[in-house]
Amino acid sequence: MRTRGFLIMAKGVVPVQEKYQFSAVEEKWQKKWEEEKPYEARSNQGQKYYCLEMFPYPSGRLHMGHVRNYSIGDVVARFHRMQGDNVIHPMGWDAFGLPAENAAIKHGIHPAEWTWQNIDHMRAQMKRLGLSYDWSREVASCAPEYYRWTQWFFLQLYKKGLAYKKKAAVNWCPSCATVLANEQVVDGRCERCDTEVTRTDLEQWFFKITDYADKLLANLEKLTGWPDKVKIMQENWIGRSEGVEAFFKTENGLPLPVFTTRPDTIYGVTYMVVAPEHPVVDELIKGTPNEAVVRRFIAEVRAQDDITRTSTETEKKGIFSGAYAINPVNGAKIPIWLANYVLASYGTGAVMGVPAHDQRDFEFARKYGLPVVVVIQPLDRELDAAAMREAYVDEGRLVRSGRFDGMENLAAIREIGRYMEEKGVGKRTVNYRLRDWLVSRQRYWGAPIPIVYCPECGTVPVPEKDLPVLLPRDVEFTPHGESPLAKSESFVNTTCPHCGGPARRETDTMDTFVCSSWYFARYTDASNRDLPFAKAEADYWLPVDQYIGGVEHAILHLMYARFFTMVMHDLGLLETEEPFTNLLTQGMVLMEGSKMSKSRGNIVDPDEIVNTYGADTARLFILFAAPPERDLEWSEQGVEGSYRFLSRVWRLVADLEPRIGTAPDDSRSGKVAQAGTGGDLPRSARDLRRQTHLTIKKVSEDISQRFNFNTAISSIMELVNAAYLYKDRVPVEEQVPGVLRELVETLLLLLAPFAPHLTEELWHELGNARSIHGMPWPRYDPAALAAEEVTIVVQVNGKVRDRLTVPIEIDPEELKEMALGMEKVREFIGGKSVGNVVVVPKKLVNIVAR
C-alpha cells in the first residue's frame, strides 16, 4: 500500500495489494526473522516464561499432530512475549530410535545420515510454519555433544546406586538369536522371520525409579497446573498399597513371605501360591514325586508372553508343588501351589490364598477343590462356605480368627498388623505397582551405556573424562536383527579404565526415554561443553511454565522426566524438583473420525496445506476447529473458511488504510492508536469502540486462562464483522477514523500470535516501523466497556416473551413495572394472577403467573 503498484486486469485497474498474497508475505517475513533472529531468548533478566512443546522424533516429515502441537505452543509463546515476558521457546529432536535402524536395513542408508536428513527437512517445515523458536538452542539427542551428557547422567545414577544390572525376562527369537522389543513381537512371533518368540533371562540395566515412588506420588498433589486425568493415570501407575508382609515358612523352615493388603483375612488362608519364576520353587519341588510335572507346567507358563500372561481373560491355571507351608498366626499347615496368575515381580512373588474373601482365590479354589474358610461374616446375613458362589469382599466381623473374633474387619486390618509385628511374624509395608525402569536396549541407534567389563575388575564405569563413548560409524546393518554394536570388534574391545588390561564394552544402548528425560534442562544452556547445563541457567529458566504435547506420553515420558528432575535436584544440579508447572495435553487430529495414519490412507500433508493456503491459514484453522484438549476433525472446507477470514482481514485493512492514514510519525510506535473516550463520539463510534475493547478482554482471557483459542478466534471474527458493518453501513461523514484505526491496530495485535505473517505485513503497511511481535499486548479500557443501555429479556413463567432495552442503571422496581406493562406480556398473563416477579439486573425479568 505504501508502494502502490497497479496491475492491469481484465476488469480494469486493481491495486496489487488488494489481494492477500500469502506466499510472498510469508516468505518475506520468514527471511527477515531468519536474519534478525527476533525469537532468541534474552539473557537472564526479567520475568521469564518457558514455553515448551514435546520435541519430535525426526521421522522424516511433520504430520498434522505436530502442526497442532507447535501452533498451540507458538500462540502461547508469542502471547507471552507480547506480555513483556522473557520467553524461551526452544525446539530439538528426539533423534535416537528404531526407525533409523530399520531404514538402514531396508534402504542401506546409515541411521545417522537418515536422521540428519530428516532433521533438516523437518526444521525447514517448521520454519515455513512461522514458528517462533529460538534455534540457537536446538538440540538433537543423537549428537555426541548431547548424548555425552546422557551417558554422564547414567554414570551419576550408577554412582548413586540408582543404576544397576539384573536378570530380566526378554522376548527372544531363537532363529535370529536376538532380543526383540515388545512392538517387534506380533502375535507371539518375530516380526522378521515369523519364528515363535520365547522368553529368556538376560542381564539388563535398570534405573531405580522405585526409590522415588513416594515422592513421584506425593508431588502430584503440588502439580495444580496438570490435568487431573494425567495425575490419576500416574497415581494408578505408581499403584501404592499399604499392607503387611507376613512371614510364612515352608514345612522345612524355608522363608516364604507374602504381601497382603488384607491381614484381617489371614486366619482364612487355605493354601499358598507362588509365581512359577519364584526362586524358592526349585528347592520346593526337588526330589518330590511331581517334580517332572511341575517343571513342565513352569515351562508352559513361561512360554506365554506378558500380555496373555497378565490378561484377566486368561484362565487361571495352577499345580500343587508337593510342599506345605505353615501359617504364622495359627500354625495351620497349607499346601503350596504354583499358578500363572501370580506375578514374580510384585510384592514377594507369593500370595496367601483366602478363597472366601478374594475373588481370584475363590475361582482358583473352586477349580482345584481347595477348601474355603469364611473368616469375615457380614452383619446382615450368615455366609456358608459351601454355598458361596463368589468371594465376600466387603466389610464384616471376624470369625474363626482366634483372639480377633468379633472385631470389625477394618479395625482388624490395623490390629492384626500390629499383632504380627509384635510377634515377629510380619511387618507393615508399602508396595508399589511401579517397577524399576529397564533402560537396556539391544540396539545400535541409541546412546551407548558407558560401562566396561573387565575380567579382573568386573563392571567398571567409563571415566567421565572419556565421554562420550562414541557410536562407531562403520558397522554393518544386516537384516539379522542382532545389535550391530555386539559385532563391532573395534567398539567392543577396549582396555579397562581401572587396570589397563583388555576388556569389553557394554554393547547395549539406552532407552530413548532416557534422552528425553532431561532435554528441557539442556535447552537452558544448550552449548555448554563442560556440563550438561550451568546451574544458574537451569535455575533461572526452569521449571517449564507451559509444557504441551500428546496425552500418549501421560505416563512414561512424563514420569521419567519427573524422576530425572528429582535425581538432578538431589545431585545438586538444579533447584526445582518438578520439571513442568503447567501441562496441556492436546487431542488428536482426526480425519473421517479416525486418527490420521498411513495405513488408513487418510493423511493430510502439512506441506500441501501450506502451499495451497499458507502457514497462517493452516495455523488458524487448526486452532479454530476445536479447543486444544479435544480431538480435532480435519476439514478442507474449514481450512478454506479460515483462508477466507484472513482474506477478509486483508481487504478490510487495505480498504481502510487510505482513510485511517499512516502513522503520523514513528514516535507513537509502541503505542496503539487511542481514540477519544469522551461523549463527543457519535453513538455508532462508541459502540464500535466498546466492541474493540470487549474483544481485547475476551481474547486475553481466552488465551491466558482457558487456552480456548477457538473462542478467541471467533471473537476476533466478530470484531471484523462489526468493522465491516460500520465501514459499509454508517454514513462516511459519521465515521471516526481514530476509532477505526484503533480497531484495526487492535485487531492485528490480537491476531498476531495466530497469523504472524499476515499481521506483520499489515502492521507495517499501516506505517508502523517496529515488528508487531515485539509490541505490547493491548489492554482494554474499562471506561470503553461501559454500555449505557442493555437489553433485558422478559419472561412469563420462564418463557421468553419479549425484550426491553433500558438504561443500564435502571431501578429494578421500574424495570418490573415496565415489563408488566408490556403488551405481549399482558397477553401471556391473560386472566392469570401475577405472583412472584424475579428481576435479575442487566439480564432478565421473569413474571410468574398462576
Add this chain to the structure above:
RNA sequence: GCGAGGGUGGCGGAACUGGCAGACGCACUAGACUUAGGAUCUAGCGGGCAACCGUGGGGGUUCAAAUCCCCCCCUUCGCACCA
C-alpha cells in the same frame, strides 16, 4: 471389571458462577454484481402450518436447568489378575 472424559442443528463447535440454547465457522437455500464464478456482497438457515417441542433417555430440585441431584443408555481413552 476399575478409572477418567464425552454425548448440544446437516457438520466442527459456543453458552465462563443455573438466567435469551445454537456465538463463530462450514455446508446449504435464495438473491445481487458478473462473459463466467469454486471470488465477493446481501438475506435466510434446529423441528413444526401453528399452539408449541427441542441439549443421549427417564425422574427430580428451582421463578428459571445443556449447566445442580438420582437412575439408565451410548461412546472415546487409560489400566487391566498388582494379592
